[in-house]
Amino acid sequence: MPDRTMEGFPSPGSASRSGDPSGSVPRSGDAGSGSLAPLLVIEDLRVNVASDRRSLFGRPDPVYAVDGVSLAVAGGETLGLVGESGCGKSTLARTVVGINQPSSGAIRIGPERVDASTPNGANTLRSTVQYVFQDPYASLNPRRTVRQSLDEALEMRGVPRAERAAEAGELIRRVGLNDRHLDRYPHAFSGGQRQRIGIARALAVQPQVLICDEPVSALDVSIQAQIINLLETLRDELGLGYLFIAHDLSVVRHLSDRVAVMYLGKIVESGPVEAVYAAPQHPYTVALMSSSPIPSIATRERERLVLTGDLPSPKNPPSGCRFRTRCPIGPITNPERQICVEKAPVLAETPSGQLAACHFAGEMSMSALATAGSHEKE
Numbered sequence: 188m189p190d191r192t193m194e195g196f197p198s199p200g201s202a203s204r205s206g207d208p209s210g211s212v213p214r215s216g217d218a219g220s221g222s223l224a225p226l227l228v229i230e231d232l233r234v235n236v237a238s239d240r241r242s243l244f245g246r247p248d249p250v251y252a253v254d255g256v257s258l259a260v261a262g263g264e265t266l267g268l269v270g271e272s273g274c275g276k277s278t279l280a281r282t283v284v285g286i287n288q289p290s291s292g293a294i295r296i297g298p299e300r301v302d303a304s305t306p307n308g309a310n311t312l313r314s315t316v317q318y319v320f321q322d323p324y325a326s327l328n329p330r331r332t333v334r335q336s337l338d339e340a341l342e343m344r345g346v347p348r349a350e351r352a353a354e355a356g357e358l359i360r361r362v363g364l365n366d367r368h369l370d371r372y373p374h375a376f377s378g379g380q381r382q383r384i385g386i387a388r389a390l391a392v393q394p395q396v397l398i399c400d401e402p403v404s405a406l407d408v409s410i411q412a413q414i415i416n417l418l419e420t421l422r423d424e425l426g427l428g429y430l431f432i433a434h435d436l437s438v439v440r441h442l443s444d445r446v447a448v449m450y451l452g453k454i455v456e457s458g459p460v461e462a463v464y465a466a467p468q469h470p471y472t473v474a475l476m477s478s479s480p481i482p483s484i485a486t487r488e489r490e491r492l493v494l495t496g497d498l499p500s501p502k503n504p505p506s507g508c509r510f511r512t513r514c515p516i517g518p519i520t521n522p523e524r525q526i527c528v529e530k531a532p533v534l535a536e537t538p539s540g541q542l543a544a545c546h547f548a549g550e551m552s553m554s555a556l557a558t559a560g561s562h563e564k565e
């Protein structure tokens with residue numbers, strides 16, 4: 188297994204992890220959990236973010252911020268989710284925990300389909316999947332001490348009152364704080380400590396899956412490493428599955444077994460993290476990777492692929508391939524690229540073992556960037 192350790196991210200657990208599915212071939216058509224039994228399964232999920240209020244002009248047209256996404260996360264593994272701002276990562280994550288309602292598709296916990304709009308489904312989700320927010324301060328009640336916040340979650344789990352103090356102590360120590368922190372309010376803590384408390388609160392319900400939505404991007408770099416290491420340790424010790432959303436590709440690479448790349452509401456590439464980082468098959472992934480300062484995926488004389496234009500709006504996605512308006516493969520006027528205008532590509536297995544949704548998958552590589560049209564040298 189390749190060494191995934193990096194400066195600032197000592198990784199005691201990852202070297203000995205035997206369940207790494209990097210070499211396994213995911214099921215065709217989704218970003219599946221490789222050879223491990225999936226805990227959380229997202230099937231063909233669509234999420235309409237248009238307001239459903241009627242106006243004089245009737246109901247607005249649907250706006251699918253998530254449009255046909257299938258993913259799976261197994262216990263003890265991390266699925267990284269990357270893509271530029273506005274591609275739908277948070278909408279997907281919020282739908283999985285029941286904050287947003289799906290328009291269609293399914294969410295399963297193991298074999299059981301859960302519907303967050305029913306009391307039973309909401310309960311199942313709350314007790315199995317927990318959200319770790321980018322800003323833990325926003326998720327902690329400023330008027331409650333840490334003990335009170337943990338107590339609430341422990342009560343929800345049905346822990347008897349007499350046992351809660353001991354459990355709260357265990358939880359706070361598990362995240363690297365200590366008992367004297369329990370009777371303080373959130374404002375008394377630093378950002379990193381608050382994130383530890385947010386994680387302790389998530390753990391209090393004994394979830395199986397954590398949705399980590401940019402959990403370290405608001406923290407100082409030195410603190411980021413500590414929180415990443417804590418998440419890694421918890422995953423390995425408790426067998427948790429993580430859906431890990433981040434912009435920092437180095438962090439995603441360090442923590443993830445597999446990675447899924449999202450563009451305008453759809454997964455455009457997914458696979459074992461080493462395969463995707465070493466040889467991205469979708470031109471969007473190539474562009475993302477080329478803009479990231481990760482030494483091992485950069486050529487010696489780094490080439491940077493610069494995408495032109497902004498991410499289109501999900502209100503009005505391009506026909507055919509959604510990436511075609513920014514695709515660096517070649518002019519869309521080329522007759523051979525008509526297919527990109529006419530037909531939406533589906534995720535299909537590539538020779539290198541990952542899935543990519545591109546009619547020309549693999550035609551643009553990191554090493555070919557030097558000959559690509561829109562690139563810069565650093």
Ligand SMILES: Nc1ncnc2c1ncn2[C@@H]1O[C@H](COP(=O)(O)OP(=O)(O)OP(=O)(O)O)[C@@H](O)[C@H]1O
Pocket residue numbers: 236237238252270271272273274275276277278279500501
């Ligand atoms: N409640 C809403 N009403 C209207 N549009 C929305 C709503 N929620 C999300 N969107 C739109 O859906 C798209 C996806 O947003 P989302 O926040 O999920 O993206 P993201 O990838 O998580 O971005 P970031 O990395 O900046 O958090 C965006 O175009 C956004 O404007």
